[in-house]
Amino acid sequence: MIVLILIASILMASISIIQFKNEAKDYHQERLERKESAIKEHIQYVLSTTTYPLTSRNLGLIFKDKIHELAQIHNLEINIYSLDGKLLKSSKASFSIDTLSPPIPKYILKLVQSSIEKRYVDIKNIDGVRNRSSYSQIKDEKFKPLGILNLPYVEDDGFYEKELQNFLIRLGQVYAFMLVIAFALAYFLSTYITQSLKTISDRLSETSLNQKNKKIVLEANSKEINLLIKAYNGMVDELEKSAVKLAQSEREEAWREMAKQVAHEIKNPLTPMRLTVQSFERKFDANDPELKQKLKDYSETLIQQIDTMSAVASAFSNFASMPAQQNETLNVVEVVELALDIFNEDYLVFESEEKEIISKMDRTQLIRIITNLVKNAIQSIPEHQDYKSVLVSVRRHPNEVIILVKDNGTGIEEQYLSKIFEPKFTTKNSGMGLGLGIIKNIIENYKGTITFETELGKGTTFMVALPLIHS
Secondary structure: OHHHHHHHHHHHHHHHHHHHHHHHHHHHHHHHHHHHHHHHHHHHHHHHHOOOOOOHHHHHHHOOOHHHHHHHHHOOOOEEEOOOOOEEEEOOOHHHOOOOOOOOOHHHHHHHHHOOOOEEEEEEEEOOEEEEEEEEEEEOOOOOEEEEEEEEEEOOOHHHHHHHHHHHHHHHHHHHHHHHHHHHHHHHHHHHHHHHHHHHHHHHHHOOOOOOOOOOOOOOOOHHHHHHHHHHHHHHHHHHHHHHHHHHHOOHHHHHHHHHHHHHHHHOOHHHHHHHHHHHHHHOOOOOOOHHHHHHHHHHHHHHHHHHHHHHHHHHHOOOOOOOOOEEEEEHHHHHHHHHHHOOOOOEEEEEOOOOOEEEEEHHHHHHHHHHHHHHHHHOOOOOOOOOOEEEEEEEEOOEEEEEEEEOOOOOOHHHHHHOOOOOOOOOOOOOOOHHHHHHHHHHHOOOEEEEEEEOOOEEEEEEEEEOOOO
């Protein structure tokens, strides 16, 4: 954990330095472009109001007095050259101008003339200071070139460097504090959580159908871990009973196949439990305002895996293949409302025309459908959007229960409409894109349907229709 914090701090500092430098570079480039655009507009105005004929030779006369006024207004040095690169007029004080001022280098003249915009920015580092100098053509109202406008610009990064220094100091203080917390947290986790889970993990990895498995005798400090131990011990008992009956039936081939399936299903819950604890250990912050919610999510994840192991033990004791779904009589309205409790978004609203719509289906799979659709709805709304809304509603239809999940997010682009339920398809930057494909299979296993309506910039509505399967 400590190594991860150090790596994170180095990465954060490196990214911040790069970001500050890029912001400074973009700021100076945009500022020079704005200055140049404003000055050229002012120059065009002067050209349109002058009484002198608009020729290259007259540029010095036209801007004899105006060039100093322009320089003061825009707070920038201005130089006007002829088309062959000779200085005609400068906003510098007359005593500071060399009577033999060097002309514009020929390679710059060629770059200006050959560019589409008739513009070139020369960038040089002089005594460690970055200097930009833009060159662009001055044209008359008929777009005939009259001369070349030169705007020297010196980049001053003092403000960004000071901000970067202050940020790095604050970042160092924060990560120093986090290191202290990490030491204390590591000790706590190893004593009260990690040690117990390691014992369970080791025993689970030793579980085999070809030997007598020992039960776990351990009193953990967590209620959820104690439930996990109880589920494992119950599974050991069921495994022993099933092994005896299978041995008596002399169905060796069937036994081997079932043993593989059971061993696979026993080990499956271990991985998410490991990952959950490791993630909790890495990201734990005693000052996190959402600590209670994260602890709740952590507990719910463990309980869910415990329930999975209990289902495996029950299925194995009955010599049945492990079902894809465990149907039970439930109140659809209550289960949907319960599934929404894990979300903290205040703009999430639940509505139902009835308090009770009784059906028979798998509670876990129904919760998976709801949480997946709601999570997608929340992620479809941009963070910077002012008004956010996700509406989940349940209503009864003849022999069906209809569940609607409506959001006011960005909507789905037309090119993705036919692929939205395809496995591995996603429009997000992260994730495997299996969510909608999985819940579509779950719904179709119940002979149900899932459809959606979407409009770009206004949002999407997913509609799930599930048959009311009566017991």
